[in-house]
Amino acid sequence: MTLPPHAPDAPVQPIFELIEVEQVFEVPKPGRPLFSRETVGLRALDGVRLSIRKGTSLAIVGESGSGKSTLLRVLLGLDKPSGGRALYRGKPIGEARARGTGFARDVAMVYQDARGSLDPRMTIGAIIAEPLRHFNIVPREGEAARIAQLLDRVGLPADAAERFPSGLSGGQVRRVAIARALASEPSVLVADEAVSGLDVSTQAQLLTLLQSLQRDMGLTLAFITHDLGVASYLCEEIAIMYLGRIVETGPTDAVLKAPVHPYSAALRAAAPQFFEPLSEPLPGEIPSPLDLPKGCRFSTRCPVAQSDCQSKDPQLGKLGSGRAVACIHPITQA
Numbered sequence: 001m002t003l004p005p006h007a008p009d010a011p012v013q014p015i016f017e018l019i020e021v022e023q024v025f026e027v028p029k030p031g032r033p034l035f036s037r038e039t040v041g042l043r044a045l046d047g048v049r050l051s052i053r054k055g056t057s058l059a060i061v062g063e064s065g066s067g068k069s070t071l072l073r074v075l076l077g078l079d080k081p082s083g084g085r086a087l088y089r090g091k092p093i094g095e096a097r098a099r100g101t102g103f104a105r106d107v108a109m110v111y112q113d114a115r116g117s118l119d120p121r122m123t124i125g126a127i128i129a130e131p132l133r134h135f136n137i138v139p140r141e142g143e144a145a146r147i148a149q150l151l152d153r154v155g156l157p158a159d160a161a162e163r164f165p166s167g168l169s170g171g172q173v174r175r176v177a178i179a180r181a182l183a184s185e186p187s188v189l190v191a192d193e194a195v196s197g198l199d200v201s202t203q204a205q206l207l208t209l210l211q212s213l214q215r216d217m218g219l220t221l222a223f224i225t226h227d228l229g230v231a232s233y234l235c236e237e238i239a240i241m242y243l244g245r246i247v248e249t250g251p252t253d254a255v256l257k258a259p260v261h262p263y264s265a266a267l268r269a270a271a272p273q274f275f276e277p278l279s280e281p282l283p284g285e286i287p288s289p290l291d292l293p294k295g296c297r298f299s300t301r302c303p304v305a306q307s308d309c310q311s312k313d314p315q316l317g318k319l320g321s322g323r324a325v326a327c328i329h330p331i332t333q334a
């Protein structure tokens with residue numbers, strides 16, 4: 001379940017909790033004179049509230065530049081947010097990561113560029129052995145058997161251990177990246193566009209694999225994607241981002257069947273065929289994050305914006321049934 005924090009129906013401590021998280025990057029001020037060092041703050045995340053409970057799968061969806069990767073870097077403790085609180089099991093993520101509390105073992109990552117994340121000079125076996133050794137998962141004599149087990153779990157033959165990444169297809173490389181991520185026996189898997197850029201049938205096979213891993217191992221999954229079809233297939237919960245904010249969140253089926261934020265509805269309408277990336281860009285240009293619209297930041301593109309949308313900045317508010325929306329005139333379903 002994904003709920004705004006402190007919701008009365010949120011009794012269990014979440015694995016991750018983001019409370020009013022902000023990430024501001026200092027970037028060169030547009031149009032600054034040559035040699036000037038003047039900078040301006042780019043709000044890549046602006047008041048993000050999110051909680052991820054144990055054993056759930058959450059898709060983080062939004063157009064390019066909406067802040068998905070920035071959010072992921074905060075979740076992984078790679079960047080400290082410039083404002084708000086980012087917690088892992090109730091502790092600041094940065095501290096959890098730095099103090100050797102088991103964070104690095106517990107939270108594993110599958111990168112978007114799976115091939116680029118694997119050392120081309122190492123065999124697949126050596127690549128998977130690295131986390132096994134680093135986290136002391138099995139004694140050396142048990143390593144080969146554990147590698148074979150992991151390869152089998154992701155649908156690769158045991159002899160893949162002897163091969164190099166260059167000898168594997170795109171889909172196989174993603175499987176290796178998943179096997180490596182599972183080697184530390186994590187309870188959380190964070191994946192960034194882990195199935196994008198593959199043909200549809202390979203994508204479907206990988207999604208089936210990820211789904212079975214999530215269910216069988218009780219993994220908590222945070223999955224970044226542009227693709228609503230992927231979100232709908234894999235994730236129980238969805239968080240839709242726009243210009244650094246979560247604008248709608250809730251159970252994926254309910255949100256995609258009956259979106260209440262006009263942005264979610266526009267995304268849904270632009271992807272009529274699930275398992276296809278957004279077929280057409282949404283109408284209107286995404287405003288610059290350096291010059292955010294007043295009031296609701298979606299108001300400049302919103303087909304149902306009213307005059308007060310330009311003055312009131314809507315916050316994420318609960319709707320019931322685990323859903324929340326940041327819109328002052330949400331779509332009401334007939």
Ligand SMILES: Nc1ncnc2c1ncn2[C@@H]1O[C@H](COP(=O)(O)OP(=O)(O)OP(=O)(O)O)[C@@H](O)[C@H]1O
Nearest residue numbers: 025027042044063064065066067068069070071289
């Ligand atoms: N290190 C950085 N320095 C300056 N600006 C950044 C930095 N990282 C991200 N941004 C800016 O923050 C905003 C959000 O970027 P982010 O990469 O998180 O979006 P995204 O949703 O992941 O996009 P994509 O789907 O294209 O990867 C963008 O305007 C981006 O230019």
